[in-house]
Amino acid sequence: MKRICLLFQLAGVIAFFYGCKPEPERTGVELKPLREKQVKIKDMFGVNGFEWDFYDDHYNFDTAKYNLIKTFSGFRHFLDWERIEPSKGVFRFNHKPEGGWSYDEIYQKCHKDSITVLMDLQITPSWIVNTYPEAKRQRDLMPIEYKAVRDAPASYKEIGRAGFQIAARYGRNRNIDKKLILVPKETADPVIGLGYIKYLESSNEPDKWWKGKDSEQSPEEYAAQLSAFYDGDKGRLGKGVGVKTADPSMVVVMGGIAKPNVEYVKRMVEWCKKHRGLKKDGKIDLCFDVINYHMYSNDYTGWFASFRSKGRGVAPETNDMTKIAGTFTDYVKELGQEIPIWSTETGYDVSEKSIQRAIPIGSKSAEVTQADWILRLGLLYARLGIDKLFFYQLYDNNDPGTETSNPFGFSGLVSKNKRRPAADYIYQVTRLMGNYSYYNTISKDPVVDIYSYQNKKMYVLLVPDETDRKENYQLDLGAGIKKAVIYKLNPGSSSMNVKEVATEDGFLNLEVTETPMFVEAK
Template identity: 50%
Template sequence: MPLKNMFGVNGYEWNFLEDPAAPNNRDVIFEKNMALIRNFSAVRHYMNWTKLENTPGNYTYNPTYNGSWNYDLIYTRCKQDSILVLADLKNLPVWMMETYPSGEQDDENVPAPYSSDRSKPSSYLVQAKMAFQFAARYGYNKNVNQALVKADQRPRWKNDRINEVKIGMGLISYIECNNELDRWWKSDKATQTAEEYAANLSAFYDGHKGTMGANAGVKTADPKMLVVMGGLATADAGYVQRMIDWCKVHRGYKPDGKVNLCFDVINYHLYANDGNILKHTKATRGTAPELSQAGEIADSFIKVANGIPVWVTETGYDINPGSYQHAPSIGNKTALVTQADWTLRSALFYIRHGIQRLFFYQLFDAFPGKAEQYATSGLAEGTKRRPAADYIMQADKLMGNYLYKGTINADPLIDKFQLGNKRMYVLTVPDETGRTAKYLLDLGKAKHAVVHTLKTGADAMDKKVVATVGGKLKITVTETPVFVEAAD
């Protein structure tokens, strides 16, 4: 897979449309933010269900009834700029949340009306219908029965723009069903077992094998749209195995003998730190990805997946030292530079372990300056890139299309990438103490090496051409990755 697949980011509709100088004009892309977003190959769009279906059965997209956002514009622009969108349909609409007793109302509750049997796919019919509508509009199937596709055409006020029915716009290829459904820190009302979520996902996927009507499920609208399971917070591959086991019983097998699964992509979240997510042991700080439990967790998911794509849709580091997920300053490196090092090293780390896509949390700080976990994980600030985004931009520009071909040394790490006849080696000391190492890199018959070094605040890496000695280059490797290109 190409390195650029590791350069996704999490974001929101206001990141695209909200110009501080004109906050109520939500029909124009804010170009200064778009310039930042274009540094990433993919965006995971946190998309609250209540914006799309503010009242039962009434669907809005452009503008959304809640917030007046223009999703058509965002997705069209992303396609124009070759940015993959993972649309994450999450949370409950207010009207469904209000079916719960007043003391139990939370928009992160299980997405079914209160007192539903959460083990049955039919309990998730309303969400499955929303998924159908979204896929019918933004997917690639232009032959959806128009009588089934809805848009709320009632104006909210005089001269309000009216939503229009649109079919097969060809803008979205991936949709995610909810977010962190295994949220152990909340009560049972908000947490699904693997079996409950599999039932939920079966409805969302294809209306539980087409048994829930002609207007339920993603695949019912667009068989080619791919369904990504909601990112798991605990990062337990056993949860996925139990989902697969549920599918064996309740969905059976395809003609080719494979399990008739209700997802196309496996998905989990992992923030590398000195805690233990599997035991829910709280961390005290972030750690370099290579020194955390991230590797064994990634390998466990790849094993369970057995060929199914695995994505990590949330990872990242805070810069506020009060957060237990903070990147510390190391030697003369500030927290921002450590965040940059570990962000790029996370991309290299996950491609090394076979993960097919990676999304960083997130474009901007959730709560600037706040000493809370995940509050200061932004890769940009204002209209400028932070060093982490500098590094991503520079690596993508240099070798985003290069394919990972293996790791030829463990310490320092030497990753080999290739594009046609071009070879690129990425060298990194996998530590967090400021350690350096000497390495003799064998470039075969190359007479020269082009050494590319990352630079904060720049659009491209610095580079210098160095003569090899018999095809070999002696180089000092640091905890900041360095890129070496074989040249004639």
């Protein structure tokens, strides 16, 4: 008996030295969706920009520039309030006849091509700024007159009225009293109910502490603003005030907070509970429909997390982004009210002087690393249950060859007439699997995520690092699967590199890198 055992042991040693491998074992565990809510992966790839991004220097709609914008599923429009209300109570939305941009044209084009528009009404107009002493005037003041009560919804009636006018024009409700429309050039036949926009955001980064106390709002002060903007403080501010007053189907997105601290949102909710009460179903009558926070993946998070300065951007999985996203998703579960969570600003710069910068890694340039990290950031947030993401931003703020201390000066995802690698990656991925939703994760390092759409599955593999690390991984596509298709990203192109390979009874041996790769069973 001992002799037989020794023979088997000897056979095992011989097999080892001659490269024979034992048959890999299947787990037999049936994976189920990790969450009921299904967010399409293309919703992770919106972009920030301005109205002039759609036009040439002569205010003609620029088809070439628009074709670049169509790379992205969503467009967060930074809209300066004064551009649609140049003087108090006087609105205009179509500047084109006099030479200018037409918001109607921009939003109509985006609506037609299924680009989700989030209008962010920002920057306090000069007719409010001028109520302040000259030494205090700046464009980022909170949107109330000088010495108005900061935490009273009535102080924010003007921005509530602006919300009504926007929702009346671009929302879906055509049953609006036209006498309430304040567009003088359309008095005879006001334009309402165009149906181009669903999402409105009131201000940008209301907690902007770096601008001083006349600009920085507490959670309670900002909640008061949102209550006016949302529904005219439950109708208490009169007719023609509030987004929901014009169109109850519109979605109000809270301004993305610069400090990604969930306590800010919690205090807003408490304000709503105290001042707006409960709905008939017992839920808090909130003055926002979407939670929104900003976080850039760098090591400069001293205000909230531990400070570990490298003076640059870092790969998204190596920062506190996962932990911070978890504080928001956990709070929504605790609150018991289904509220989407968005992040409307994130991204990387490529200037060597920026604390937001992506770095060259291995043979990859900073632009290609920027592409890797932006794509991985979208995948990370999909994995964590964030509902929508917008990157900063479409074009660089700075002109080529210039340099300032602005850490966001060279954060563009496209140049004047072509996509950069980050936009190439977004274009390629959303065309491969834009309608797929995150399903589950079967490995954390390397990351192996599963996405699903109808009866199809896509495996996404990546190394969550920033050191040019590579890992070998054996992917199990399932017994009986004879072939697989491997998709690899291709900077500078509209198409991925595609390769069909044979499997070993459904097993596929892969070298995984820090650039995501995609695999599906044939």
